[in-house]
Amino acid sequence: MKTKLLAAVTGMLMMVGSAQALTVYTSVDEENASAILKAFTESTGVKVDMVFLSSGPAMSRIEAEANRPQADVWFGAPSENHILAAERGLVEPYVSANAGDLTDEFKDANGNWHAIYTNPLALGVRTDLLESRGAPVPASWEDLKNEAYKGLIQMPSPQSSGTAYAVILTLTQLWGEDAAFEYMKALNPNIQTYTQSGTAPSGALGVGETPIALQFSPGFLKLVDEGFPVKVVFPSEGVGYEVAAMSILKGANNLDDAKKLVDWMTSAEGQEQLAAAKTYFLPIRSDVSAGEGIPTLKDIKLVSYDPSFASDNRQRLVDRWVDEVLGQ
CATH class of the missing domain: 3.40.190.10 (Periplasmic binding protein-like II)
Structure with missing residues (x-):
């Protein structure tokens, strides 16, 4: 009887764990982040718990929680913030299958971060x-x-x-x-x-x-x-x-779904949501339109x-x- 009860409890815990929402600290403004992440959920079925934090407070919170991470992904903030997070050992490297479709300024070679938009x-x-x-x-x-x-x-x-x-x-x-x-x-x-x-x-x-x-x-x-x-x-x-980036946080409790977010956001489907949601952000993929009336990167003299x-x-x-x- 005790063995059956233990098995039942274990099964329930596994079900709870599998249904755990992806926790995202977003430094993209709340309106646009909500629209993008809602589209991600509709496409993949992955539920998202979003917490808005501007870049500085997000970094401070991630550092404070390093020994016991409370979030899976940092979504947004300029790429240099994610470089700093990687230098401090706060991110989990992951090279998306879509990385080959991005130019060098929109990804980290070691997978410490990938761009969201520019x-x-x-x-x-x-x-x-x-x-x-x-x-x-x-x-x-x-x-x-x-x-x-x-x-x-x-x-x-x-x-x-x-x-x-x-x-x-x-x-x-x-x-x-x-x-x-x-x-x-x-x-x-x-x-x-x-x-x-x-x-x-x-x-x-x-x-x-x-x-x-x-x-x-x-x-x-x-x-x-x-x-x-x-x-x-x-x-x-x-x-x-600016290159707004995302990174998976070291010790992420929901690593598989964190990888799904990176893969989806760097895909053509994910990038098309930038125009669909009227974010006015420019896509990082050359095969995705920014939307009617919005200039492409080719139309602007950019300084790297x-x-x-x-x-x-x-x-x-x-x-x-x-x-x-x-x-x-």
Whole structure:
């Protein structure tokens, strides 16, 4: 009798274990993450428990839970964050069967992370507001120094935003570090405010609080799609871009389903959900369309930078920005 009872209890535990939801810490915004992960569940049958955490808090929580992981996958945050997580021994390497369909900047050779989507930096311009001031529409980074834009530009602060740090990396790659900082010092009088959030400038653009905003492109593409008088400008010298990535966490309790998420997200089916859900994110696969009216990566002059350099030099470059640009 005891043997039968033990077998029954063991069987019930196995059933509970097999039905365990995949726990995902997402640093993709909640609305878009929900849409993407819902499509994953509908396609695979894998249930997902999602917890939203921005990049910094996510890293801190994953480190604090390293000895007893509470999540299976970190979904979102720039690739340099995942590189740092791998260096700290927080991820479980896995090379997806789809890795061969991705270019090198969208995957780690050892399987420590795979990309989810990419977004270039862009300017969002309220053409109606500039026209009312008799000011031209900027086409380049250099154009932004025009005195006609004094106090009219919003961009995020590198102190709190990975988007703004991408601006520093882009300008450094284009002109060298010293010249990049001289440019940012010259641009400073034209900055209306440095926002805490990386997506706040597009919100301000939408309500007419500012005529020029700088951030990654999705917020601007959404405004255009919604009918706002907004032009999306990719500065002619070239723009950096974010690579939002995902990694399986070391000690994941649901490793098999974590691998399924990586495989699905890097597949054509998973990438097509970016357009289907109107995320305005650009796909990482060349065989998947970004959606009607959204530019492809081939249409934009992209500036690449080494994610390892980005990870290793972040604090130093942000500190320099605070001292030389904000503190001038």
